Amino acid sequence: MLADLRGVVPERQLLTDPSELDTYACDGLAAYRVRPALVVLADSADQVAATVTACARRGVPFVARGSGTGLSGGALPHAEGVLLVTSRLRTLHEVRPQDQRAVVDPGVINLQVSKAANPHGYYFAPDPSSQQICSIGGNVAENSGGAHCLKYGFTSNHVLSLDVVTPQGEQVTLGTEAPDAPGYDLVGAFVGSEGTLGVATRATVRLTRLPQEVRTVLAGFASTDQAGAATSAIIAAGIVPAAIEIMDALAIEAAEKAVSCGYPAGAGAVLVVELDGSALEVEHEYARVEQICREAGTFEFRMATDAAERAEIWKGRKSAFAAVGRISPDYIVQDGVVPRTALPEVLRRMGEISAERGVRVANVFHAGDGNLHPLVLFDASEEGATERAEEVSGMILDLCIEHGGSITGEHGVGADKARYMPRMFTDDDLDTMQLVRCAFDPEGLANPGKVYPTPRLCGERPRVVQGAHPLTADGVEVF
Amino acid sequence: MLADLRGVVPERQLLTDPSELDTYACDGLAAYRVRPALVVLADSADQVAATVTACARRGVPFVARGSGTGLSGGALPHAEGVLLVTSRLRTLHEVRPQDQRAVVDPGVINLQVSKAANPHGYYFAPDPSSQQICSIGGNVAENSGGAHCLKYGFTSNHVLSLDVVTPQGEQVTLGTEAPDAPGYDLVGAFVGSEGTLGVATRATVRLTRLPQEVRTVLAGFASTDQAGAATSAIIAAGIVPAAIEIMDALAIEAAEKAVSCGYPAGAGAVLVVELDGSALEVEHEYARVEQICREAGTFEFRMATDAAERAEIWKGRKSAFAAVGRISPDYIVQDGVVPRTALPEVLRRMGEISAERGVRVANVFHAGDGNLHPLVLFDASEEGATERAEEVSGMILDLCIEHGGSITGEHGVGADKARYMPRMFTDDDLDTMQLVRCAFDPEGLANPGKVYPTPRLCGERPRVVQGAHPLTADGVEVF
Structure with a gap:
C-alpha cells in the first residue's frame, strides 16, 4: 500500500508511527478504540481516489474520517485497514x-x-x-x-x-x-x-x-409530562418552531453544576422554544406559545430578547451532554426516536425501567421531532454497572422500536448500533439494503463492520461471532 | 404466465383481449403506444407479489401503472410483457x-x-x-x-x-x-x-x-423579463411563496381562448404568486410582494380574497397545457429546470431559437424553482413540422443543461428522455446508477427501456439500435 501511495501522496501525509496512529483510534464514541494500520491525510480528491483505488486493488479495507466527532463510532478505524482523513480538503x-x-x-x-x-x-x-x-x-x-x-x-x-x-x-x-x-x-x-x-x-x-427575527423562550414546568403536553399543543396549533427542546430535572441539575445556566429553580423540566421568521410572524407565534405554556402549567416563562440572552438560554442545553460528567463518572449518550405523540408514554416507561434497574437516566431531547437523547449514568468502577447501563440503554431502544420509532435519530448506526438493526428490520429488509451496499462495494472494503449486523450477501462467508458482542468479531476491542 | 396467475388473480382481472389491452397502450404521453401482452389488474399486495414473482420466474418484463397520467411515458407497456395496474389497490x-x-x-x-x-x-x-x-x-x-x-x-x-x-x-x-x-x-x-x-x-x-390564510396574487407585466425580475426580487426578500408561476403572452392567449380567465389585457407575461401561512405573516408578505411587483413594473395587480376568486386566477394557469390545443393542432409539453438566476438568459435564448427555426414556443413555468414547461407548437400535417418541433424541444433541454440545470423538473425521464441522459451525465455517473438498478433487478425485468439510454451492466448484451430513435430498438412504435 505504502509503495502504491508514495508516488501520489506526500510522505508526511502518510502516518505509520504507532503513536501517531493512536491519535486516530477513536471518534466521538471513545468506548471503542482500534489502531488503524495506516492513516492517509489526503488533501485532494485525486489523492482520495488514488488511496481508494490502491485499497481496491489490494483488497484493503478503508474507513473515511472527517473531524472525528461522530457519536456512533462510524469513523472507528479497521485494524488492518487504511484510515482516510479528509480534514485537509477544506476549500x-x-x-x-x-x-x-x-x-x-x-x-x-x-x-x-x-x-x-x-x-x-x-x-x-x-x-x-x-x-x-x-x-x-x-x-x-x-x-x-x-x-x-x-x-x-x-x-x-x-x-x-x-x-x-x-x-x-x-x-x-x-x-x-x-x-x-x-x-x-x-x-x-x-x-x-x-x-x-x-x-x-x-x-x-x-x-x-437568515430569519428576520429570532426569539428564544425558556419555560419551567413541574414535570416532563407538562412540558411534553405543551410541545404537542404548540405543534397542534400549526406553529413550527425552529427548535423545541426539553431537559428533565437530572439534566438541568447537571447543566447548572457545569455552566450555572440559571434555569428556573425547582423545575421538573424546562422547555426551550425558538421561533424564527418574519418579525410579525414571530411576534404572533410568541403570543400563542406563551398562552399554550401557561395553559400547560408553566411556573416561569422567560424570553431572550437579544443574542446574549439567547446564548444564555442555549448554554445549558448545549452543554448538557458534557455537563453530565459533573453528576456521574460515566455515561452513555443514547439516541432514539418515537412519534411525538408517544413521548409521554415512552418517558413514563423509561422512568419505570430506570427505577427497576437502579440506573439513573437524564433526558435531553429534541421534543419537536420526538428525538430522545437519554443519558444513561453509571460508574464503571462499580461491579456490573457498565453492563446494567448498557442493558438499560438497549431497553430504551427497544422501547422506541415498540412505539413505532427508530434506533437512531441523528447520531447514526455506526459501530455502536449495528447489532440493533435486526430488531428494527426484517431479514428481507436488511438484505434489500445489502443489495445497494454490494452493488457499490462487492468486496466489502468501505467501512466494513459498520451499520449492518453481519455480512449477508456479496458472497461473503458469515464470520464467527464470539460472545454476545458481535463487534468483537471484526477485531474491535471494547474498552 | 396465465397458468401461474390463474390460481392467484381472479380471471376477470387478467386482460388478454386485444381491444382491452389497447386501452392501456399509452399513458399521458400518447405519442408512444405499445400494446402489452397481458394486463393484470391487481387488487392486493399479494397479487402484485405473485405477478412479479411469476415474471421473475419466467423472465417476463413488467411495467407498473397507476392512473396513467404520467407525461414522460414511464408507464408505457412492454410489447412482450405484463402491465401491472395498481389502481384497484385504493384503500x-x-x-x-x-x-x-x-x-x-x-x-x-x-x-x-x-x-x-x-x-x-x-x-x-x-x-x-x-x-x-x-x-x-x-x-x-x-x-x-x-x-x-x-x-x-x-x-x-x-x-x-x-x-x-x-x-x-x-x-x-x-x-x-x-x-x-x-x-x-x-x-x-x-x-x-x-x-x-x-x-x-x-x-x-x-x-x-392547512395554512391559516391563503392569498393569491395576479400581476400583469410587459415582458417575461420583468416578471422574472419580480420573481428573483421576491425570493431575495426572503419570502418563500407557496407558488410563483409565470405565463408568457402565447400561453395567456391560449388560456383566454379556452377558459376566458380574464387575465390583464395586453400582458406580455403574468405572474401568479400564492402566499400562505399565518394571517399576520401573509398580510406582511403580501405588502412586500405588491411593492416588489410595482417596482418591477407591473401594470395591473390583483388579489383574490376568497376561494372563488382564487380559483378564477388558477383556472388560466391550470388549463394552460390543454388550452394550447386552441392555438395549435399539436404541441410538445417540455419539462426542464435551470437555476432561478439563469431564467432570463434561458428565456431570451429560447426566444432566439424559436425565431430562427420558425417554431412557436409558449412558456408556462414554475418560476420559483426554475422549472420550465415550454410548449412547443406545431402542425403534424405540415411537412417536416414534427421533426422541427422535436429538434427545438431537444435544443431547449440542451439549453437547460448548459445553464447548470436538468432535463426534467417533475415529469420524469420515462420512455421520452432516456436518450437525453448521456447529455447530462457522464458514462461513470450512469454506470453508478446502473449499479443500483442491477442490484435490485439483475435480469432487467422492471420497466426495461425506461430512464437509462442503453443497458450497460448486469451482463446485458447491447441491443442493436436502429435509426436516430433508440427507443425503437425496444419495439416501441412512435406515432
Whole structure:
C-alpha cells in the first residue's frame, strides 16, 4: 500500500508511527478504540481516489474520517485497514447567494459555511451541537441533524450534489444543482450511508435565508409530562418552531453544576422554544406559545430578547451532554426516536425501567421531532454497572422500536448500533439494503463492520461471532 | 404466465383481449403506444407479489401503472410483457393527524388523501396538475411535483415509508414512520425510480397543516423579463411563496381562448404568486410582494380574497397545457429546470431559437424553482413540422443543461428522455446508477427501456439500435 501511495501522496501525509496512529483510534464514541494500520491525510480528491483505488486493488479495507466527532463510532478505524482523513480538503469553493448554493470540500467545518454565507444574508441550516468543529463530509456521512432540524430538516435536505469516490476508486458526480435530478436519488442514498458507499470529495449545498427575527423562550414546568403536553399543543396549533427542546430535572441539575445556566429553580423540566421568521410572524407565534405554556402549567416563562440572552438560554442545553460528567463518572449518550405523540408514554416507561434497574437516566431531547437523547449514568468502577447501563440503554431502544420509532435519530448506526438493526428490520429488509451496499462495494472494503449486523450477501462467508458482542468479531476491542 | 396467475388473480382481472389491452397502450404521453401482452389488474399486495414473482420466474418484463397520467411515458407497456395496474389497490388505511401521517394504498388518488385529512386540518402537499386523477403510486414512481413544490417540496419530501415488491417478488418495507431511518435512504432512492426498482404496494406519507390564510396574487407585466425580475426580487426578500408561476403572452392567449380567465389585457407575461401561512405573516408578505411587483413594473395587480376568486386566477394557469390545443393542432409539453438566476438568459435564448427555426414556443413555468414547461407548437400535417418541433424541444433541454440545470423538473425521464441522459451525465455517473438498478433487478425485468439510454451492466448484451430513435430498438412504435 505504502509503495502504491508514495508516488501520489506526500510522505508526511502518510502516518505509520504507532503513536501517531493512536491519535486516530477513536471518534466521538471513545468506548471503542482500534489502531488503524495506516492513516492517509489526503488533501485532494485525486489523492482520495488514488488511496481508494490502491485499497481496491489490494483488497484493503478503508474507513473515511472527517473531524472525528461522530457519536456512533462510524469513523472507528479497521485494524488492518487504511484510515482516510479528509480534514485537509477544506476549500470553500463558492458561495452563490443568488442561487442559495455553496460548493465546499468535505473537510470544511459546518459553521464556516454559515460564516461565509452570513454576510449575504444566508446560512447553512443543519446545526449539530458539534458544529464548531464537525465537517461537512462527516455531516454527509451521518446525515447529521441538530436542534433546528424540526423546522429545517436534516443534512439530506440541504445537499444537492456530491462528487464521490466509489469503493472502486472511480470519481463520479451524484445529483445536480437543480432540484429533483433525473435518475435515482443517489444523493439521498449516499447522505447517511455512513461511509459504506464511498467517500465524498465535494458537496453542493443549499443555503437558507437568515430569519428576520429570532426569539428564544425558556419555560419551567413541574414535570416532563407538562412540558411534553405543551410541545404537542404548540405543534397542534400549526406553529413550527425552529427548535423545541426539553431537559428533565437530572439534566438541568447537571447543566447548572457545569455552566450555572440559571434555569428556573425547582423545575421538573424546562422547555426551550425558538421561533424564527418574519418579525410579525414571530411576534404572533410568541403570543400563542406563551398562552399554550401557561395553559400547560408553566411556573416561569422567560424570553431572550437579544443574542446574549439567547446564548444564555442555549448554554445549558448545549452543554448538557458534557455537563453530565459533573453528576456521574460515566455515561452513555443514547439516541432514539418515537412519534411525538408517544413521548409521554415512552418517558413514563423509561422512568419505570430506570427505577427497576437502579440506573439513573437524564433526558435531553429534541421534543419537536420526538428525538430522545437519554443519558444513561453509571460508574464503571462499580461491579456490573457498565453492563446494567448498557442493558438499560438497549431497553430504551427497544422501547422506541415498540412505539413505532427508530434506533437512531441523528447520531447514526455506526459501530455502536449495528447489532440493533435486526430488531428494527426484517431479514428481507436488511438484505434489500445489502443489495445497494454490494452493488457499490462487492468486496466489502468501505467501512466494513459498520451499520449492518453481519455480512449477508456479496458472497461473503458469515464470520464467527464470539460472545454476545458481535463487534468483537471484526477485531474491535471494547474498552 | 396465465397458468401461474390463474390460481392467484381472479380471471376477470387478467386482460388478454386485444381491444382491452389497447386501452392501456399509452399513458399521458400518447405519442408512444405499445400494446402489452397481458394486463393484470391487481387488487392486493399479494397479487402484485405473485405477478412479479411469476415474471421473475419466467423472465417476463413488467411495467407498473397507476392512473396513467404520467407525461414522460414511464408507464408505457412492454410489447412482450405484463402491465401491472395498481389502481384497484385504493384503500386509505389510516389518517393520523396527531402524528401528521397517513397510510395509503398506491391506487389512492392524490386529492383523496387531502380530502380525508382536511377535516382534521391537514392535507397532502404534493399537488401535480393531475391531482384529481393521478394516484399515489404514480406520484411515488415519478417523484411528482406541482405548483406548490417551491415551498413544500416534491413527493420525496412527503413519503416516510414504503411497502415494496422487489423485482424478485419479495415484499419488503423501506424506511420507517420516524424521521431519518437508519441504513440507506432507500425510500429516497425508490421515490422517483420510475418503476425500475419494484412496485410500491403501500405508502406512509406526511400530512401538512392547512395554512391559516391563503392569498393569491395576479400581476400583469410587459415582458417575461420583468416578471422574472419580480420573481428573483421576491425570493431575495426572503419570502418563500407557496407558488410563483409565470405565463408568457402565447400561453395567456391560449388560456383566454379556452377558459376566458380574464387575465390583464395586453400582458406580455403574468405572474401568479400564492402566499400562505399565518394571517399576520401573509398580510406582511403580501405588502412586500405588491411593492416588489410595482417596482418591477407591473401594470395591473390583483388579489383574490376568497376561494372563488382564487380559483378564477388558477383556472388560466391550470388549463394552460390543454388550452394550447386552441392555438395549435399539436404541441410538445417540455419539462426542464435551470437555476432561478439563469431564467432570463434561458428565456431570451429560447426566444432566439424559436425565431430562427420558425417554431412557436409558449412558456408556462414554475418560476420559483426554475422549472420550465415550454410548449412547443406545431402542425403534424405540415411537412417536416414534427421533426422541427422535436429538434427545438431537444435544443431547449440542451439549453437547460448548459445553464447548470436538468432535463426534467417533475415529469420524469420515462420512455421520452432516456436518450437525453448521456447529455447530462457522464458514462461513470450512469454506470453508478446502473449499479443500483442491477442490484435490485439483475435480469432487467422492471420497466426495461425506461430512464437509462442503453443497458450497460448486469451482463446485458447491447441491443442493436436502429435509426436516430433508440427507443425503437425496444419495439416501441412512435406515432
